Amino acid sequence: MSRLRLYVAIYVVLFAFATMQVFVEGLGLSYWTGFWAVIGLSAVKALLVAGYYQHLRFEPRSLSYLMLVGLTAAVVLTAAAAYSIS
CATH class of the missing domain: 1.20.58 (Methane Monooxygenase Hydroxylase; Chain G, domain 1)
Known part of the structure; x- marks a missing residue:
């Protein structure tokens, strides 16, 4: 409950x-x-x-850090793509 x-x-x-x-x-x-x-x-x-x-709060920290690495890579690639357009 x-x-x-x-x-x-x-x-x-x-x-x-x-x-x-x-x-x-x-x-x-x-x-x-x-x-x-x-x-x-x-x-x-x-x-x-x-x-x-x-449920990332209840998972091992290593999995949360792996998700953070993926998020960081996505943000960097998006920023690089935006920079190359302008």
């Missing part, structure tokens, strides 16, 4: 963060302030999903 409560609480937090992302766009902030606010909220949401719904 406690796992169900945990998953429901995380779902509510994810829903609240998604709602905040929509409101950030409507606040009329400068582009970069809004951009970094949405990126920050998205990063927290991604960590919650990976940690709890994909």
Whole structure:
């Protein structure tokens, strides 16, 4: 039963963060302030999903580090592709 409560609480937090992302766009902030606010909220949401719904929190640390290496490689390749386009 406690796992169900945990998953429901995380779902509510994810829903609240998604709602905040929509409101950030409507606040009329400068582009970069809004951009970094949405990126920050998205990063927290991604960590919650990976940690709890994909069960990385309960896996050995080596698997979590392996996922981090893959994420880093994806970000570097995306940045390199964006740089080569401009």
